[in-house]
Amino acid sequence: MAFLGPPGAGKGTQARELAREWDVPQIATGDMLRAAVAAQTPLGGEARRYMDAGALVPDDVIVRLVRARLAEADAARGFILDGFPRTIAQAEALDRMLKDLGLALDAVVHIDVGEPELLRRLTGRRLCRGCQTPYHVVSAPPRRPGVCDKCQGELYQREDDTEAAVRTRLDVYRRQTAPLLEYYRSRGVLTRVDGEGSIEGIRGAVRAAVAPR
Ligand code: AMP
Numbered sequence: 001m002a003f004l005g006p007p008g009a010g011k012g013t014q015a016r017e018l019a020r021e022w023d024v025p026q027i028a029t030g031d032m033l034r035a036a037v038a039a040q041t042p043l044g045g046e047a048r049r050y051m052d053a054g055a056l057v058p059d060d061v062i063v064r065l066v067r068a069r070l071a072e073a074d075a076a077r078g079f080i081l082d083g084f085p086r087t088i089a090q091a092e093a094l095d096r097m098l099k100d101l102g103l104a105l106d107a108v109v110h111i112d113v114g115e116p117e118l119l120r121r122l123t124g125r126r127l128c129r130g131c132q133t134p135y136h137v138v139s140a141p142p143r144r145p146g147v148c149d150k151c152q153g154e155l156y157q158r159e160d161d162t163e164a165a166v167r168t169r170l171d172v173y174r175r176q177t178a179p180l181l182e183y184y185r186s187r188g189v190l191t192r193v194d195g196e197g198s199i200e201g202i203r204g205a206v207r208a209a210v211a212p213r
Contacts, residue, residue, distance in 0.1 A: 001210060002081035004180055005111035006173040007166070008118040008125070009195045013134065014111065014206050015082035025074050028082040029062055031132065032069070052159045054168035056086060056176060063093040070097055086177045091184075107213040108184040109206055111195035115170055122166045126155040189213075 003011040012028060019026035033051060036044035043061070050057045066084055069075065085091040098104055113121075124137045126146075130153025135142050142148060146155050160169060184190040191209040195202055 001078075001107040001109065001213075002085070002105055003083075003109050003111060004177070004184070004190075005195060006113060006115075006118055006177075007169045008122040009111040009113045010199070010202060011082050011111055012132075013199065014109075014202065015080045017203065018206065018210075019080045022078070022080075024078045024080060025069075025072075026080050026082055027066065027069055027075070027084065029065065029084040029086075030082075032065060033057060052165070054160045054165035054172065056172055059087055059089045059093070062086075062090060063097075066090075066094070067097055070101065085180060088179055088183060091180055105184075105189055107191060107210050108189045109209050110181055110190060110192045111202070111206075112192055113195040117196055118170060119163070119166060122161050122169075123163050125161050126157055128153040129156055130154075 003015050005011050012031075015026045015028065033044070033047045037048050037051070038044070043065070046061060047057045056062075062084065066081075070079070081094075085094050094105075121136065124139070126135045126137060126142075127133070128135075128148035128151060130148060130151045133148055133150050134140075135148075135155060142155060147153075148155060159165070181190065193202060193205040193209050197205075
């Protein structure tokens with residue numbers, strides 16, 4: 001399955017939990033790219049300038065990354081895509097990859113959140129450098145400022161969570177990613193979930209959306 005939605009909708013949170021529950025990998029292209037940047041690989045070097053500006057990394061780079069990831073053994077039983085596909089070209093490439101593997105998407109869940117709420121969430125977001133657990137400076141602060149409750153790792157603000165980069169990312173979503181909603185709706189696999197309630201409520205709605213599939 002895949003999660004679709006704007007940056008800050010909560011795709012990562014829901015994908016991580018569901019992946020653990022189903023014992024399948026969460027394939028989060030943003031996390032993979034940030035790991036490549038941190039490890040200073042050639043991919044990281046190429047991706048960084050796009051990421052810091054809030055722009056999309058070129059389709060061919062992302063498609064190669066995902067193709068290699070889907071070929072790994074742990075993806076054979078299924079997987080949860082988080083942050084991919086993000087353009088029509090990526091969705092078409094995914095269709096071809098899945099066809100080659102004899103697979104198909106069972107469900108695409110659209111987590112729908114309005115822009116004022118996305119801005120609030122993203123500019124206040126802090127992440128753990130160790131385990132990637134997300135916090136929010138106002139609505140979900142850690143017990144000790146700057147320190148992860150779970151692993152005591154250091155919390156940081158993503159380069160692209162500044163207000164200017166967030167506005168660019170929302171604009172990129174509107175122009176390049178939102179057309180995927182129609183792409184998957186017309187294929188009969190899309191379900192919308194209201195992403196503005198509590199994490200608990202959204203968790204329940206996501207489960208209800210994927211259960212019939
Ligand atoms: P995310 O963590 O999903 O918000 O992704 C962070 C950044 O990584 C994005 O703003 C893009 O620069 C890049 N990125 C992640 N996934 C993709 C993708 N599927 N296509 C293009 N760029 C991506």
